[in-house]
Amino acid sequence: MFSTLRNASRTTTLVIAIGLLGTVGADIVTAVTGSGTAVAAGSHHAGHGQSDDVTAYVNALRPLAVQLRVAVAPDEKIIEAIAVPRAGDAFAARDAVTHGTTLSAVRTVSKRLAALKAPAPMASHHRDMSRAVGSIEAAMAKLQTLRNLQNPAHLVARIDEIGSNQLETAEGNWDAALQAAFRLAHAKAPLDFSRGHLVAPVSRTSWIFNADRTCTAASYRLAGLAELAKNPSLSNGEKLARRWSRTMNWTGGRLAAIKRPRGVSRVPATLRSHLRVLGAVGKIFGQELGFIRNQNFAGAARSVEQLREISGSVELLASAMNRYGAHSCGLVIGSWGSSSPHHHSSVST
Numbered sequence: 075m076f077s078t079l080r081n082a083s084r085t086t087t088l089v090i091a092i093g094l095l096g097t098v099g100a101d102i103v104t105a106v107t108g109s110g111t112a113v114a115a116g117s118h119h120a121g122h123g124q125s126d127d128v129t130a131y132v133n134a135l136r137p138l139a140v141q142l143r144v145a146v147a148p149d150e151k152i153i154e155a156i157a158v159p160r161a162g163d164a165f166a167a168r169d170a171v172t173h174g175t176t177l178s179a180v181r182t183v184s185k186r187l188a189a190l191k192a193p194a195p196m197a198s199h200h201r202d203m204s205r206a207v208g209s210i211e212a213a214m215a216k217l218q219t220l221r222n223l224q225n226p227a228h229l230v231a232r233i234d235e236i237g238s239n240q241l242e243t244a245e246g247n248w249d250a251a252l253q254a255a256f257r258l259a260h261a262k263a264p265l266d267f268s269r270g271h272l273v274a275p276v277s278r279t280s281w282i283f284n285a286d287r288t289c290t291a292a293s294y295r296l297a298g299l300a301e302l303a304k305n306p307s308l309s310n311g312e313k314l315a316r317r318w319s320r321t322m323n324w325t326g327g328r329l330a331a332i333k334r335p336r337g338v339s340r341v342p343a344t345l346r347s348h349l350r351v352l353g354a355v356g357k358i359f360g361q362e363l364g365f366i367r368n369q370n371f372a373g374a375a376r377s378v379e380q381l382r383e384i385s386g387s388v389e390l391l392a393s394a395m396n397r398y399g400a401h402s403c404g405l406v407i408g409s410w411g412s413s414s415p416h417h418h419s420s421v422s423t
Contacts (some may be wrong), residue, residue, distance in 0.1 A: 127193035132259040134190055135203075138183055139252055139264045145265075146210060146245075148279035149217065153237035156230050162290030164226035165402040166283050167233055170223035172221035173337050175281030175400025177214040186212055190259075195258060216240065248269070261301030262419035278339035282330045282400045289403035292325040311366045311374070319359035326352030329403075345398055348391035355384060385411045 152167045159167075184207045192200035216236050223229050256263035274280060276329035299317060330349055331395040335340045358380045365373035387409035395404035 094397060113368045128195060129261075130258045131190065131193055132256055132261050133253075135187075135255065136264050138186055138190075139266065141186075142180065142183045142210070142248070143265065143267065144216075145176055146241075146277055147274040148174055148277040148351075149176045149214065150237070150241075150256040152273040152279065152283055153233060157231060159230055160287065160290075161294070162287065162402065165228040166290065167284030168220050168223065168229050169280045169286055169399055169401050170238065170283035171172060171233065173282055176277075176279060177211070177218060180207070180211045181208060181215050196255055199255040199258070200253050203248060203255070206244050206248035206251060209247065210241065212245060213237075213241040236332050276333045276335050276336050278399065281335060281341060282398065282403075283333055284330055285395065285400040286402040287324060288332070289400075289406040292321050293322045293406050295324070306368070310364060311365060315359050315363035315366060319356045319363060322352045322356030322359060326350070326356065342394065342398060345391070345394040348387065348394050351384065351387040351391055352407075355381065355388065358384065 094257065118423050149171050152170050156167045187200075187204060187207055190200070197203065213236055220229060220232055250265040251267050252266055253263050298316060299314055302314050317407075326349060329352070334346075358377055362374050362377035365371070365377060389408060392404045392408035392411060395401070395407060
C-alpha cells in the first residue's frame with residue numbers, strides 16, 4: 075500500500091512538475107513576445123493574411139503583365155521589321171506607330187497597375203514595375219512625335235533608336251521587377267519580354283503597316299508606265315492596260331485580305347466599301363486590253379471615259395486611307411485617281 079502511495083505521489087509530483095514546466099514555458103513566451111499564446115495564434119493568422127494579400131496581388135498582376143505584352147507587341151513587330159527595311163517601310167512604319175493604339179493601351183495598363191494596392195513585401199517591386207511601365211509609355215509617346223518626319227533615313231534611325239534604347243531598357247526593368255515579385259510569392263511568372271516570342275495581335279498598327287507596304291509594292295509594279303505612254307502604239311497600249319489591270323486586281327485583293335482589327339480600332343465600313351473600286355478599275359482596264367487587241371478604238375475610248383468617271387471613287391478610297399492613318403497608301407492611291415486615265419489618252423487613238 076505504501077508503495078502504491080509512493081508511486082501515486084511520484085505520479086502526482088511528475089504531473090505537477092510538467093504543469094510547472096508548461097507554466098514556466100508560457101511565462102517565458104509571454105516575457106519574450108508580450109502576449110503569450112494569444113500572440114502566437116495571432117502571429118500565425120497575421121502571416122496567413124499576409125500570404126493571402128501577396129497571392130491576391132500577383133493574381134491581379136498576372137493579367138496586367140499579359141496585357142502589357144499584347145499592347146506593346148504591334149510596335150515591337152514594326153521595330154523588328156525595319157531592322158532590314160523594304161523600300162517604303164520607313165513611311166509605313168511611321169504611319170503605323172503614330173496612328174496605332176499602342177500608346178493608349180499602355181496607358182490603360184499603367185492606370186490599372188497604379189490602382190493595385192501592393193502589400194508591404196511587394197511595395198518595392200510594385201514601384202519598380204510602375205517606373206518601368208512609365209518608361210514604356212514614354213517610349214511609345216516618343217514614337218508618336220515622328221508623324222511629321224519626312225526623311226526616310228531619319229525615320230528608320232529614330233524608330234530604331236527609340237526601340238533599341240529606351241523601349242528595350244524599360245522592358246528589361248519591367249521583366250526584372252515582375253520576376254522578383256513572382257519569386258517572392260513562390261509563383262510562376264507569366265511570360266515577360268525576354269522569354270518567348272509573342273505573336274502580335276491583329277491591330278490598327280498592323281493593318282496600317284501592311285496596307286502601306288501593299289500600296290508601295292503596287293507603285294513599283296507600275297514603274298515605267300509613263301515612258302510607255304509617251305510612245306503610243308498598239309503594243310505599248312496593251313502593256314499599259316495589262317499592267318494596270320493586273321496591278322489593280324492584285325492591290326485590291328491584297329488590301330482586302332489584310333486581317334482587320336475589331337472593336338474600337340476596326341477598319342471603318344466606308345474604307346472597306348471603297349476597296350471594291352480597285353477591282354472595278356482592274357476590270358475596266360481588262361476590257362480596254364481586249365478592245366486594243368481587237369483594234370476596237372471606240373471601245374477603248376469608252377474605257378478611258380469610264381476610268382475618268384470612276385477616278386472620283388478612287389480618290390474617295392485614298393481619303394478613307396488617310397483618315398484611318400495609312401497616309402502612304404492614301405498618297406499612292408490618290409495618285410492613281412488623277413493619273414490612270416491620262417496614260418491612255420494617246421494610246422487609244
